Amino acid sequence: MSVGPPALRSPQGTKLDEHAVEGELTLQQCSVCQTVQYPPRELCRHCLGDELNWSAVSRGGDLLAYSELQHSLEPFFQEQSPWRLASVKLDCGPVVLARLTASCPSGNIRVEVSHTTLAGSCILQASPLNMENKP
Amino acid sequence: MTVRPQPYEGVALIAPVTVPYVRYSEHSAAWFIGSALAAMLQSSGLEKNAVDGLSVSSFTLAPDSAVSLVEHFGLQTRWLEQVGVGGASGVVAMRRAARAIQCGDADVVACIGGDTADPRSFTGTVANFSQFSNDAVYPQGAAGPNAPFSLITQRYMDTTGATREDFGRISVSQRYNANHYAGALLGHKTLDMQGYLDARQVAGPLHLFDCVMPCAGADGFLVTSVEKAQELGVPWLEILSADERHNAFAADPVQLRGGWELFADDLYSAAGVSPKDIDCLQTYDDYPVIVMLQFEGLGFCKPGGGAAFVRDTVLTFDGGGLPHNTNGGQLSVGQAGLGFLGVVESMRQLLGAADKHQVPEASLAMVSGYGMVNYDRGLCSAAAILRKGM
Numbered sequence A: 001m002s003v004g005p006p007a008l009r010s011p012q013g014t015k016l017d018e019h020a021v022e023g024e025l026t027l028q029q030c031s032v033c034q035t036v037q038y039p040p041r042e043l044c045r046h047c048l049g050d051e052l053n054w055s056a057v058s059r060g061g062d063l064l065a066y067s068e069l070q071h072s073l074e075p076f077f078q079e080q081s082p083w084r085l086a087s088v089k090l091d092c093g094p095v096v097l098a099r100l101t102a103s104c105p106s107g108n109i110r111v112e113v114s115h116t117t118l119a120g121s122c123i124l125q126a127s128p129l130n131m132e133n134k135p
Numbered sequence B: 001m002t003v004r005p006q007p008y009e010g011v012a013l014i015a016p017v018t019v020p021y022v023r024y025s026e027h028s029a030a031w032f033i034g035s036a037l038a039a040m041l042q043s044s045g046l047e048k049n050a051v052d053g054l055s056v057s058s059f060t061l062a063p064d065s066a067v068s069l070v071e072h073f074g075l076q077t078r079w080l081e082q083v084g085v086g087g088a089s090g091v092v093a094m095r096r097a098a099r100a101i102q103c104g105d106a107d108v109v110a111c112i113g114g115d116t117a118d119p120r121s122f123t124g125t126v127a128n129f130s131q132f133s134n135d136a137v138y139p140q141g142a143a144g145p146n147a148p149f150s151l152i153t154q155r156y157m158d159t160t161g162a163t164r165e166d167f168g169r170i171s172v173s174q175r176y177n178a179n180h181y182a183g184a185l186l187g188h189k190t191l192d193m194q195g196y197l198d199a200r201q202v203a204g205p206l207h208l209f210d211c212v213m214p215c216a217g218a219d220g221f222l223v224t225s226v227e228k229a230q231e232l233g234v235p236w237l238e239i240l241s242a243d244e245r246h247n248a249f250a251a252d253p254v255q256l257r258g259g260w261e262l263f264a265d266d267l268y269s270a271a272g273v274s275p276k277d278i279d280c281l282q283t284y285d286d287y288p289v290i291v292m293l294q295f296e297g298l299g300f301c302k303p304g305g306g307a308a309f310v311r312d313t314v315l316t317f318d319g320g321g322l323p324h325n326t327n328g329g330q331l332s333v334g335q336a337g338l339g340f341l342g343v344v345e346s347m348r349q350l351l352g353a354a355d356k357h358q359v360p361e362a363s364l365a366m367v368s369g370y371g372m373v374n375y376d377r378g379l380c381s382a383a384a385i386l387r388k389g390m
Helices: A011-019 A075-080 B029-044 B066-072 B086-103 B121-127 B131-136 B146-160 B164-178 B193-198 B226-232 B264-271 B288-297 B306-312 B329-333 B340-351
Strands: A026-030 A052-056 A060-069 A083-090 A095-100 A110-118 A121-128 B011-022 B053-057 B079-082 B108-115 B201-203 B216-225 B237-246 B280-282 B364-373 B378-388
Touching: A011 A026, A011 A052, A011 B131, A060 A095, A060 A121, A060 B146, A060 B201, A083 A110, A083 B146, A095 A110, A095 B146, B011 B029, B011 B086, B011 B226, B011 B340, B029 B066, B029 B108, B029 B216, B053 B066, B053 B086, B066 B079, B079 B086, B086 B108, B086 B216, B086 B237, B086 B340, B086 B364, B086 B378, B108 B340, B146 B201, B146 B288, B164 B193, B164 B288, B164 B306, B164 B329, B216 B226, B216 B340, B237 B264, B237 B340, B264 B378, B280 B340, B288 B306, B288 B364, B288 B378, B329 B340, B340 B364, B340 B378
Parallel strands: A095 A121, B053 B079, B053 B108, B280 B364
Antiparallel strands: A026 A052, A060 A083, A060 A110, A083 A095, A110 A121, B011 B216, B011 B237, B108 B216, B237 B378, B364 B378
């Protein structure tokens, strides 16, 4: 039995993966009110319209919090622990959870978020930009 | 002006029961829920056919549902509900059932939260918890609820200056309480601050004793009219006030407050009391940081003041401060059944039925619920103030 990353996705999650381009950030955007949203869903969270586009959005954001996961329920991730997890407030609106590419301190860290592929699984990763803040 | 929510006059809570928690069980959730019903009938003296309303909450009942249980238990109900707001379900089920009684839609409603557990059930629940979690949380490390809560905890520490030792005060005092409650799964083990601090790391700031242990068990109570309770000759409790909010403060980038602060003032005002009058408080303790958010949101301290509050306040059941999670809470009893633990513990305290962990002269209890981390935060907040009926 292969031990890969968890593959269960909703139809919207599958579409997110299909639109993911390595190094870019493609999220749902409402064609009426321009709200960018994440996680993906079938209606706009603001105006409830259903004309949603997959748009390349700005990748910048502020690091909200960072934590190293020592334990996973999936053997695939357990082998890679500790897993560097961050929450990021994107400039374009939503909060995303993403894997940090480098360990970094909390507070006033700008990051760039993009899609990447890990063992066939699309995930988001966040790269710290102003690491000179590191004590 | 409409008073909202309307008072809960005429409603009685009776017959708090617990089906003992176990780490794993061969039994189904239906067995736990049905055994809770049987225990309530025994406690109240009611016949099964007197129960004409049923409210159930469970994470492990699928593929069955509330109506499956009506057939399973040979009931016939005129009122039926399945409350699925995670750890807020106990308080919310109580509110819903109270309205059914007030409106005459049912005479006796059994409210039960129950779960079974096997070594795979928790992983199964977490691996398919919600669409957002499946798409945007679980693929990022698959750490279950520890992942979002480690981020919330870290942000709370960065923002307020709370330390691990502050969270430890909550876990350690709850363990002391559990040492006095025979039903607590971890009650036979003591925990001191050093033991808390030395525990293995799980996720960022979260270590072993910040995390609950999923298990099997059930808690429940009956909701009926004061007339019916008096007719039965059983002690009863009244709901002085209760309220709930869902998806409060959605624009906050990190959950550093819950919905409680939107209705806490009204809770106290409707009950005619203030936080200092509360004799015992049961919060939903999936993680200590969420307990601090409840201390803050329910007015026991100011926003961001949770750490200072636990430094200054004794939280044990017999310490004379604010008796909190007086049977050990989920952190020491175990996690099953979606927030009914706190309701049932509040009822026992007010009825003087808490045995070795009885809070002396408890006459006013507050219970709070919190639940459903659909994505990066718990969406549901609820709370109630209860008093012994007179």
